Amino acid sequence: MRTMLLSIVLLTSGCASGFMIEPGHRGLLFNPKDGGTKQEPLTPGYYSLPSCAFSSACSRIDDYDVTYSTRKEEIQTTSSEGLVMQLRVAVIFRPIIQELYQLHTEIGPGYYEEVIGPEFRSAARGVFARHSYLDLQKQNEKLEDEVETELRRRCHGKHVEIDSITLESITYAPEINQAVQAKLVGEQEAIRKKAAAEAEALREKLALEHEAEKERLKAEAARTAKEEERKMAEEQAKVDVVRAEARATAAKADVTVARAEAEATTIRAKAKAEEVRAEAQGITPLIVQMHAYDALGNLGGKGTTILIGDFAHLPGFLFPGFVQGGYGGGPAAPPAARPAAATLPAAAAEPPPASTQSAIPVSAPLPSTTPSTKRGVVPAVLTRPEPPRGAAPIGRPLDN
Numbered sequence: 001m002r003t004m005l006l007s008i009v010l011l012t013s014g015c016a017s018g019f020m021i022e023p024g025h026r027g028l029l030f031n032p033k034d035g036g037t038k039q040e041p042l043t044p045g046y047y048s049l050p051s052c053a054f055s056s057a058c059s060r061i062d063d064y065d066v067t068y069s070t071r072k073e074e075i076q077t078t079s080s081e082g083l084v085m086q087l088r089v090a091v092i093f094r095p096i097i098q099e100l101y102q103l104h105t106e107i108g109p110g111y112y113e114e115v116i117g118p119e120f121r122s123a124a125r126g127v128f129a130r131h132s133y134l135d136l137q138k139q140n141e142k143l144e145d146e147v148e149t150e151l152r153r154r155c156h157g158k159h160v161e162i163d164s165i166t167l168e169s170i171t172y173a174p175e176i177n178q179a180v181q182a183k184l185v186g187e188q189e190a191i192r193k194k195a196a197a198e199a200e201a202l203r204e205k206l207a208l209e210h211e212a213e214k215e216r217l218k219a220e221a222a223r224t225a226k227e228e229e230r231k232m233a234e235e236q237a238k239v240d241v242v243r244a245e246a247r248a249t250a251a252k253a254d255v256t257v258a259r260a261e262a263e264a265t266t267i268r269a270k271a272k273a274e275e276v277r278a279e280a281q282g283i284t285p286l287i288v289q290m291h292a293y294d295a296l297g298n299l300g301g302k303g304t305t306i307l308i309g310d311f312a313h314l315p316g317f318l319f320p321g322f323v324q325g326g327y328g329g330g331p332a333a334p335p336a337a338r339p340a341a342a343t344l345p346a347a348a349a350e351p352p353p354a355s356t357q358s359a360i361p362v363s364a365p366l367p368s369t370t371p372s373t374k375r376g377v378v379p380a381v382l383t384r385p386e387p388p389r390g391a392a393p394i395g396r397p398l399d400n
Helices: 097-106 111-129 140-154 174-282 285-299
Strands: 017-021 025-031 045-049 060-065 069-078 084-095 160-172 305-307 341-343 381-383
Touching: 017 025, 017 060, 025 097, 045 060, 060 097, 069 111, 084 097, 084 111, 111 140, 111 160, 140 160
Parallel strands: none
Antiparallel strands: 017 045, 025 060, 069 084, 084 160, 305 381
């Protein structure tokens, strides 16, 4: 804080005097003839003072700087370890404008030397003595706040404002500097060794993790391969089952087809046997004779000549009149010198279609009539002339 100037204007002449209050300052008017010091602070400006040429009681204005002021103190103190330290500490302060009259009347213009300075040095020594010298290097702001709080407590009610405390420098004793330097070197070495150990531990950890991950991947690959093999085996087993079922189904189908064919063959054989048996039971000489006449009627036509051959080989049931003793009973008629001609009945005399003009061999099964007669085939040649052009064919084809 700048030194307060107490301005006393003395008039040595008969003319009046004045006083100038600068910006950032306040003044208190002292008039001994009018009650002494006035409580209302004077703002910056020029003020005229009455003449005191013939009186010893002159008026004056006491000037106060109300801006923030800084004072620095060199403080020697000891740490909590008992080590001596030299500190350079600064305090920033100013008077409270509204309480400027009380400050002037109670303490006076030298309020820093009277109140703030002593309290500041005492508070700083007390706070620094409670801490280690190491704290001064790491916790400067915290220590400054503690000193500021303690100084405000001490200056409470003294009409001044404490703004802040600043720790500007610390000077250690030579042994402390050496110890601090050694300690710093040791800490740096410890930090370096710790970093190296941590790096080595990290490298080993990473190597172990890499190896473990490698083993895990290998085991995972083996497990995956086994799982794939198991799945392939299951799929192959399913395929084999499907193939076996297909083969069994095919075999069953073959057996079914063979059984069906065998059953069909058996049924056909039975049907054929039944058919043969039925035919054997249903054929009589009369039926044979009737079929023979029908066949001759179908094959013949008008003017058709049938060459039969030797009457000795003619079946008796065809022409019973030519056979003595009835149907195959007696000796055969005497043979003729040439083949006999037989004329078909008039009903069958119409010519057949042109495509039927040919020599047709006819064979007919001959049933056995007597023990001495054998079943044989009588050859016969049937010839007929070609029907007239434009004649319509008659008759029906020979039954098979």
